[in-house]
Amino acid sequence: MVSVINTVDTSHEDMIHDAQMDYYGTRLATCSSDRTVKIFDVRNGGQILVADLRGHEGPVWQVAWAHPMFGNILASCSYDRKVIIWKEENGSWDKMYEYTGHESSVNSVCWGPYEFGLILACGSSDGAISLLTFTGDQQWDVKKISNAHTIGCNAVSWAPAIVPGSLIDQPSGQKPNYVKRFVSGGCDNLVKLWKEEDGQWKEDQKLEAHSDWVRDVGWAPSIGLPTSTIASCSQDGRVFIWTCDDPAGNTWTAKLLHKFNDVVWHVSWSITGNILAVSGGDNKVTLWKESMDGQWACISDVRDERINMLDIWTENKTPTMMKPGL
């Protein structure tokens, strides 16, 4: 049963730009134009403000929880060109690290898979992508990909550490050698894949399909199947699903999920990678699922009353969700 289990009144003084729950789904972090990041304990339907993190000097665009094996760590990025990594120690939240290496607004932060340690990718409007790696003792190693996207980088998303295609062909008996990879999207209308080789980040692939700024990219979680999947969305209203069956990761094919009427801001994969949540300027969320024959269909459709719950917060009382297969 799809049901609202909690409605959190954040008391932010200005618009919210991101909300994300931690690994276990017990805490919620939100960030806003009021320059704060707030953390709520949302267990059992409650909403207790745990922390009100102030430190950014501009609207905070995005937050990201690190894997709990590193402790309670949250990264936030802002218009003020800073990335702040917050850590909870003994119940109080403090700045763990502040990164000021970007020359324009930092639009996206994303933690890498825990297998790689504590590593954060940051995409900025100055066109660069930074990779911050925790090396212990409060030390962070910074690698910067300059001019990753001309004009600006809008989103970053890591590939799962299990990169299936590459595993199967490996000689058995050897531990797979995980390659760090991530995907980024930018104002050059491109989706780019990056790969670390010998400690250096290299552009691996360049995916072209969008006709306007790419606003978000999402690398689907892997359940061990030999297909990599990426979703990308853009100002042009289009959402593309990119898939790659090739173990070398060189041939990506694009499939248009849907063309929306307004900008699409965000794509998010469910944990099993089979449902995609799409949200954008029209203040609506649609859920999409791939059918057995490979077609993407909108499943948050009016006909299913249970899922209709998704619509309750849109103001118009008559839900106008996308019909599947459009």
Added chain:
Amino acid sequence: MAARWSSENVVVEFRDAQATAMSVDCLGSHAVLSGRRFLYLVNLESPSEPSRKIGRQSKWDVGTVQWNPHRSEAHVFAASSNQRVDLYSWRDGCGEAHTSLQGHTRVISDLDWSWFEPEFLVTSSVDTYIYIWDTRDTRKPTLALSAVAGASQVKWNKKNQNLLASSHDGDVRIWDKRKPNTAAEYVAAHLSKIHGLDWHPDSEFIFATSSQDNSVRFWDYRQPRKYLNILSCQVPVWKARYTPFSNGLVTVMVPQLRRENSLLLWSTLDLNSPVHAFVGHDDVVLEFQWRPQKEGSKDYQLVTWSRDQTLRIWRVDPQLQKLCVSDVQEDLMDGMSLTTESEKPLSSQESEGQQSGGPASESLQDQDSSLSAGGLQDSAAGSGLAQTLQQEFSLVNLQIRNVNVEMDALNHSCVVSAHFGSHQVHLVVKFPAQYPNNAAPTFQFVSPTTIPSAMKTKIQKILRDTSLQKVKRNQNCLEPCVRQLVSCLESDMTQEDSPASGPFVLSNPVTPSLQAFPRVTNTYGSYQDANIPFPRTSGARFCGTGCLVYFTRPTTMHRSVPPTEPTPRSLSALSAYHSGVLTPMKMRSESQSTLRLYSGSPTRSDKDTVSISSFYYKERLPISASRRWSVQTLHDWPKSRRFKTKREGTDYGNRPIKLAGKVIIQEISCLLPVHKTLGENYILNMNDIQETCQKNAAAALAVGRRDVAKVWALASAATNQDLSPDSDPDMETPWARHPFGRHLLETLLDHYSQISDVQTLAMLCSVFKAQAPPPDSYTLFGHHTSRSSVFPPHHARYPSYTSSSVTSGSCSSTSDSITTTTWNSGRDSEHANPWGESSPDDYRYVNQGYTDPREREREQHEMNKRLLDPANTLQFDDFKKCYGEILYRWGLRDKRAEVLKFASCPPEPHKGIEFGVYCCHCRSQARGTQCAVCKRLTFQCAICHVAVRGSSNFCLSCGHGGHTSHMMDWFRRQDECPAGCGCHCLLQSTF
């Protein structure tokens, strides 16, 4: 400044149109876009639906296109193409060219339908003739006016059916068609070419001309020597047209310039500054036309076509219209509710419309205009600078707390005074003549400045740097400098006042928004900042395992979006601050009125410089301010919004405006293929696979997964004892080879892969792994049945081979049936012994060396017996790991451990092991059997005391050892080290 939102209602892109001209029909239902290959007819009611096309075959672009303005002939439009005018008719979704008017001998520059006679069309051409056509007789023009000079524009008078005006270079001629021989009046309007000509909608005598000489002039042709008024701009003006409502004028710049893409709306009563800018087009505007007002609507709509290949429709609501009518001052002062407001403009419009016969003359501003007209071309000259400064002053947004800026454009200076705490700062800024073209202003502190001199120096340096940075790009620097100054002062004062406050504590927690922003804004203008994407104001994210978290705009801010209305892509669309959208235009206003105009209520102004929420909520500001805001923003809102505004309008003042919506967490696990209940109830009892399958089937049935329940039933059948494979490869084909064996399982796994049911995948893999513990090297220690008897001691044939207990521990070698702890009992003690091997080159996997076909067959049989294809072991492991991760998130750690027990754990990749020894002669470290220093053999056998050259074994604990054969013999009988050190080598070396 944030008020200068793009306010278009509709944006439609016609990528391939390449249209050069556009026209809106008199019903307001269609617009025609004329490209070279097609004419596109756009339904303005639903502009996004595919437009219909009329093909045309011409190598010439369409010069002008115009619909017939009479309702009876509303389906007709004329398009000029080189020397010809084609008349098209458009009915019921189909259109065709039905007539051509041919007469001109050079390219046609303009055409215009008569406002009074539906059949009459006038055309002008560079061939110096102006023809009036009766479209009922298309063979030749009914009237020809000879002008001697080529004409650029021709327009019928809107009030007098006999009058028309044409422009020829800088002159305008007024014609009476009853006296075609000569022009009725000459007006030497401009010194440069006139691009645009427009008759006043309500006056027979007044018209406006726009020209290359950077001005728009207003004329009464009865006084041809003196213009009524002038609007001076800094760039050539392409078109200036009166608005259908009173006293408005819209201008666009010359397309060739490509500098200024916005349309400006002016009030003809006050030409000091535009009342609104229609910002949105990415390229120059080629054509703009008013869509006839719909019945009952108070709004006007402006339809624009730009070289960026988009058609935009902008709504001009009564409040914006009113700006052109009434005085700005009065507008700000009164605090009437919106209800009365919305009705007021109409009446005032009508009344003013009556007298608008010559109202413009009253607002003639001789001094101003002569001043600006004089210095137009030379911006470096004194008056030019004054204009630049005035323009900058009028645009800056300096409503910063505690700061006052007195601007004096004539003396090229301004005084910034600020007080922070006990300190006062007075700073004189002087602008050089070339400013801002790479000439920075100077900054000087004057009394009564109270800050220490060290700080003065510091601030001066910062200001110099900031200003240089800006003027290098020919950008204005006043506002960045002032903001820089403020942030410097603030940070310093904050440090003084509260040294204890940490970096996270804002200096003033009560009004944090006012404090922190200037520091950001001072850099808000770098070229990179133009491309910061417009922030998300709603979004959804899958979190945890079964939650969807979403945040939205508050319902009060929600937009019921017309389908074509876009959200701006960049944050910079919020504010024209950085890009200088207005800079090409000269604005001669006093700064005061402009500031008020753009900054809304003073309390919000600071934040408004980049607040995103202003895009959504402006109508919810307190009324007095909201009216000004609403000018730019209300256009988008559908009518329901108005209702809300009215209803809630009364208690604005005391109600906080809520900007943040709620964050909603929704349980969506029913949409996922994995179930937490199943995670809890599934069991993995490797001792009783049958029971496991049956219980799991029941669990699956309980959560409604009937398909999975059936799969468990199948699994139960497939793991039945009766089907367990024989160990002898010759006995029978294992069940796995049967179609219902491995093939069936593979099909099942494929199916569940497709629906991403990692739970079922992982459980099936675990169960079938438990059912047939594979003999491969990765199986967990302890699952081995004693198969030593099955395996012949094949290592005996490789005497140099020693399985290294160091490398891979007790569960190491592939076919090593017995563990090293029991090596004594093994028949082949050699390969199981704990002694290291001195020639590591020999280390290799055993199975690489099979030579006996029987072994290969046996191995093959081992593989064949298994229902899970061993080739995909790693993939199966991934299923389990993924499922393990999900179980971990569910907090089911024991279940996770149970599943992960069945994951094979591949050993660390073997990097090779080499033992180093100290040379028994020279004590230097050596590798291999020969010492690199003394060139003698390094290692002596503990038994025969002869140097060991070949295969050797030694104890890892005490380091003694010797010839392999000697050691074998010794340890068959003894436990202790042959060297007599007392080491129990066999026990010690076992890890």
